Amino acid sequence: MSHQSHPVPIQLPDVHVAAQMAATIKGWARALGFGNIGITDTDLSAAEPEFLKWLDKQYHGDMDYMAKHGTKRSRPAELVPGTLRVISVNLNYLPENAADGWQVLESPNKAYVARYAMGRDYHKVMRNKLQQLCTRISDTYGSFEYRVFADSAPVLEVALATKAGVGWRGKHTLLLNRQQGSWFFLGEIYTNLPLPIDPPTTAHCGSCSxxxxxxxxxxxxxxxxxxxxxxxxxxxxxxxxxxxxxxxxxxxxxxxxxxxxxxxxxxxxxxxxxxxxxxxxxxxxxxxxxxxxxxxxxxxxxxxxxxxxxxxxxxxxxxxxxxxxxxxxxxxxxxxxxxxxxxxxxxxxxxxxxxxxxxxxxxxxx
Incomplete structure (x- = not known):
């Protein structure tokens, strides 16, 4: 975990203090440009069987890294010991100055590049913002244990974001949000802060295919x-x-x-x-x-x-x-x-x- 050396665990005296701290962290996250922020626990027992079934079907192809970490992907506290909570965030990436996607696809002499990849590498951008958020938390509340992720480790991002109420899993397997659609990246902070957890949101794909x-x-x-x-x-x-x-x-x-x-x-x-x-x-x-x-x-x-x-x-x-x-x-x-x-x-x-x-x-x- 990234942390200051020998951190002293934060003691949150009561639920009101914890709730206020969570609200403050979410406010800081929004100020950094994150669209939606949710907090959840580390229990992914509902998602783990589906993930293992997906691996069994060999749907991951050559992506050996999807299987090689065992249950660390679906058990956050195995990946980062001491993890109590996951702070899940999303960050919109659809650029305003992009050519219309359909128009490019319908122009067969043009090269279509996924909308997320037309700018700077999101891994660095997301990690930097998450690090800024963690620095602000530690500066304000004291040293705490954390590790930030941006599509860079064995993390079930969509399952965690769904549990945290950031959105719901669409039929295409990407996360969807009623106010933001799906043009966003996901990032996570694994932490030992005993913050209150958010309820998941409801799914809204209905019969659409x-x-x-x-x-x-x-x-x-x-x-x-x-x-x-x-x-x-x-x-x-x-x-x-x-x-x-x-x-x-x-x-x-x-x-x-x-x-x-x-x-x-x-x-x-x-x-x-x-x-x-x-x-x-x-x-x-x-x-x-x-x-x-x-x-x-x-x-x-x-x-x-x-x-x-x-x-x-x-x-x-x-x-x-x-x-x-x-x-x-x-x-x-x-x-x-x-x-x-x-x-x-x-x-x-x-x-x-x-x-x-x-x-x-x-x-x-x-």
């Missing part, structure tokens, strides 16, 4: 159940090898992530644009031409993606993804030229996907 129906690869195999091995976000980000042949045509022009289930969700009519300058669109991401993206050298990729979540997939995976996008683009001299230029690429993964893409255009011309 829009997210299930629109998924390009049918990755949402049932309500609240995602087979990551078919998910375009998994295929373009987490999956390091060759993209399955049968799924490549379904990926379209999505070169990093996929938002279809969020774009279609009725609750995102209420989505709030981010006030966080770090999440503003950088380097024209989200509406770049596929041909231009494919022409970047490794140093250009590194320079353009510095500080971006996209940087983490690396240059080779980026080229693989863009090659698939070009294979799905309308045949044109520019597209054929771009692909032909990388036919002899030194990387076998890139060559394989380029060969497939060129094959697609031969079929189109026949």
């Amino acid at each position: 829009a997210c299930i129906d629109i998924c390009p690869t049918r990755a949402i195999v049932a309500p609240y159940e995602l087979d990551a091995r078919r998910c375009i976000s998994y295929l373009t980000i987490e999956h390091k090898g060759s993209i399955p042949l049968e799924l490549r045509p379904l990926i379209g022009n999505r070169v990093y992530g996929c938002d279809d289930c969020q774009l279609i969700c009725p609750w995102n009519k209420f989505a709030v644009h981010t006030q966080e300058a770090d999440f503003a669109v950088r380097n024209g991401l989200g509406s770049n031409d596929l041909v231009d993206c494919f022409a970047w050298t490794e140093s250009e990729f590194a320079a353009r993606m510095a500080g971006s979540a996209i940087y983490r997939i690396g240059y080779i995976q980026w080229l693989r993804n863009v090659a698939v996008g070009l294979g799905n683009a309308p045949t044109s001299p520019a597209v054929i030229h771009a692909l032909t230029a990388r036919q002899q690429d030194e990387n076998a993964l890139v060559r394989e996907h380029v060969a497939w893409a060129l094959g697609q255009h031969q079929h189109q011309r026949v």
Whole structure:
């Protein structure tokens, strides 16, 4: 746990003091830009069987880290001994200056990038804000034990956020909130502070199945159940090898992530644009031409993606993804030229996907 050395446990004399402290912490969190803040205990016994069943079905694909921590993911006090409470927060990321998502998807020569990845890497932004909040708590109330998380450790984020009343789990498995939709990141503080817990909110998906129906690869195999091995976000980000042949045509022009289930969700009519300058669109991401993206050298990729979540997939995976996008683009001299230029690429993964893409255009011309 991050803490000052040898912390003295905070004694909260009565429920009124604890409630006031929780309200104060939530006020500070909102001042830092967090949209919703909830507090819950560490009991995830209701979520654990579902998670283990998901692993048993191999729905996590190559994401070995989902399984390797055993029950630490569903038992917070095993991951961070001494944890009594989890403070769950969300942070809106939808940038106001972004091109319309549907328009980019309907422009097959453009490179579609998931809305969350168009600005600065959220891991750092979220962690910094959570750290600021913890520093303020310790400065005001005294030293306490805590550890902050931002999609960076074995944490069942959606289950914790649901328990804490930050929102409810949608049928696409993402968290939904009536006032904010789903365009937000989640973060957590594991702490030994004995704060009062918040009640969960009610679910409001009803009979809607829009997210299930629109998924390009049918990755949402049932309500609240995602087979990551078919998910375009998994295929373009987490999956390091060759993209399955049968799924490549379904990926379209999505070169990093996929938002279809969020774009279609009725609750995102209420989505709030981010006030966080770090999440503003950088380097024209989200509406770049596929041909231009494919022409970047490794140093250009590194320079353009510095500080971006996209940087983490690396240059080779980026080229693989863009090659698939070009294979799905309308045949044109520019597209054929771009692909032909990388036919002899030194990387076998890139060559394989380029060969497939060129094959697609031969079929189109026949």
